[in-house]
Amino acid sequence: MNLGTRKILDRSFTALGIGSIVIMALALMIVIVPIVTNGIGALFFTGTVEHRKMLFHEFKRGDSQKLTEESASAERYRAKVYEMLSGFEAELETMAPEKKREYQPKYTEVRTALQALLGPLPGDPEPMLTRFKYGQTRWEKAEAKLHDLLYEVKWDNSDPNVMSKEYFVSRAISFEGTSLVKLFPYVENNISKMLLPEFTFYWGFITDSSVDSHFFGGIWPEIQGTFFLAVGAMLFAFPLGVIAAVYFTEYARPGFFNSMLRSANSTLAGVPSIVFGMFGLAFFINTLKVSESKSVIAGALTLAIMILPTIIRAAEEAILAVPKTYREASLSLGSTKWNTIVTVILPAALPGILTGGVISLGRAAGETAPIIFTAAVSVGSAIGLADVFSSPTPALSWNIYNLASEHEAAAQIRHVQYGMALALVSIVLLLNLSAIVLRARISKKLKG
Amino acid sequence: MTDDASQNLQSSSVKRATREMYLPPERKIVAGGGTPHIVAKEFSIYYGEFEAVKKVSADILSKYVTAIIGPSGCGKSTFLRSINRMNDLIPSCHTTGALLFDGEDVYGKFTDEVLLRKKVGMVFQKPNPFPKSIFDNIAYGPRLHGVNDKKKLMEIVERSLRKAALWDEVCDRLDKNALGLSGGQQQRLCVARTLAVEPEVLLLDEPTSALDPKATAKIEDLIQELRGSYTIMIVTHNMQQASRVSDYTMFFYEGVLVEHAPTAQLFINPKDSMTEDYITGRFS
Ligand SMILES: Nc1ncnc2c1ncn2[C@@H]1O[C@H](COP(=O)(O)OP(=O)(O)OP(=O)(O)O)[C@@H](O)[C@H]1O
């Protein structure tokens, strides 16, 4: 091959390499950027007075005097709305029966929209669910609800050949000629005075437990559950994995038994995680009965089995990478094999072993399937350390899935779901980062 | 040098001149009796089927320096490493015949190889300090054998480093990582680390092959200093070095111990023509 072709080949390969890296980075951006921007929105947003009321009543947090003043001020503007409502209700009574029948359902829609916007209206019974006790706590949601109040959705299916199209009709028009027609421009113009939007940093999103299945409140139970599960899995898998790796590298005699063990280990690494979930249920809960039903311990054990092969692999590689000369030096000084492993081999292999460990920890934190049957519940409070043997726990990975698909009001609490995704990504990223830092520090210490 | 010229060099007068060049004038011990410390009897070492060391019989005398020379691949390292059973690390390696240390069979069924290695220290061709501090490197052996008292350890560390002529260079940075030392310093550190265990025998496998002349001289001085208190065996490719530092020399060729004699005798008046060819540089 002549110089020219070689250069062209080199260049095209470089271009290919850079290209694939760029594509990977772009794909990563496409995933990460919405998670970050939307997730941040769970912490930083424009909150309304309803949010502050909720915080005060559910979490006993906030400035009670300021809240009283704010409520009073908001209430002054709302009072006008309530007045118009009662005025129209009175007018409704005086209408001819067929007129009344026409307006009654339309009026109910207006009331519902107002309830969603401002919370229970005067005369409403005390709602059972917390989610109905407050109006919109987030300003962008309030704006959407305002739109619902002002406009009625209609579907245009005049043309049978195309899918019916959505269009909006102003509600004010349908109330033309009644006293209620003034309500719409009034609410539109005074909505911010009724809700008092204000920039909010809701740090409680990290530390609060959820209220009314994630309608309000934070994700602390999920964070804590994830932490318990991942750390619990590590507590089992890390020592076991390192011991197994030491056995494979230092003690196992090459032979049929050994190669079978090794291939079993590799196979285990490739088993889909849902299978581990089923296994965990069948083995830890039904057979060993580590707990009555789902529990943190059962989930941690299942995750431990799942990450064990990775830890063994990483530790094995790290141990094999320790220069033979260290072993020779130690043995030649009259050290026993065991002592050599503990005082020389393992310390030298530590960076690699730890990296494998932390990456596995991140994986344990992020896996959903293994904990579905063994540990996870959708909604729950943070559990105490003593309860890990008996209670299940909410966890980030499972609840992201749950909020995305199973939750009855998934569309209304997207910000919570994104917040959870961001929390999980941050935790895993943080773990990996700490692995890198730890590795660098230990390597530096080893290299002098 | 052309082939013709090298042929001419083989004339006997040149041969003698070459040989005498190896001998420093102040060499005192020419030959002498002594108690055998290590005894090989028909001792063979195999790597699987391959016999790397063939039926070696030799007495290695206590407190003398014995050099092992021979062309590359002739089994010098293999023989040396068999004395403290470092060959155990190679699964395919096994031995026949007998090797006695202090009259006891090194490869006996009940031999404690850990205890043996404590008595037979080794320094390797490439310096191999642990990735720990200088102090911890030297203290590694004593700690293994039960010394934990800080003051006592410090004493041992200082004594060993002084013996290895390294103390002055490192005394103010004992807590620094040993891998930060130069190659020569690292090698002397390895010697000090071995000395700290207070072995009876010191095995040196080409200890200076990775070092510059200055560091080499220091190691050689060190051997001179330790001579008389330790039984020392040194593998070397450097004939001058062998003649400078050793009392006895063993010449191996393809696994066979060709000649084993007092160094002066082996270099001036070799019995075997193969030895003569080797030390005069006919082959390497
Ligand atoms: N681990 C091993 N497995 C198989 N054969 C080996 C092994 N180590 C060494 N040998 C062989 O044994 C013979 C002697 O090797 P040895 O290392 O003792 O030579 P040496 O004299 O020390 O050579 P050098 O001067 O190059 O260090 C060589 O032929 C070598 O190929």
Ligand SMILES: [Mg+2]
């Ligand atoms: Mg060698």
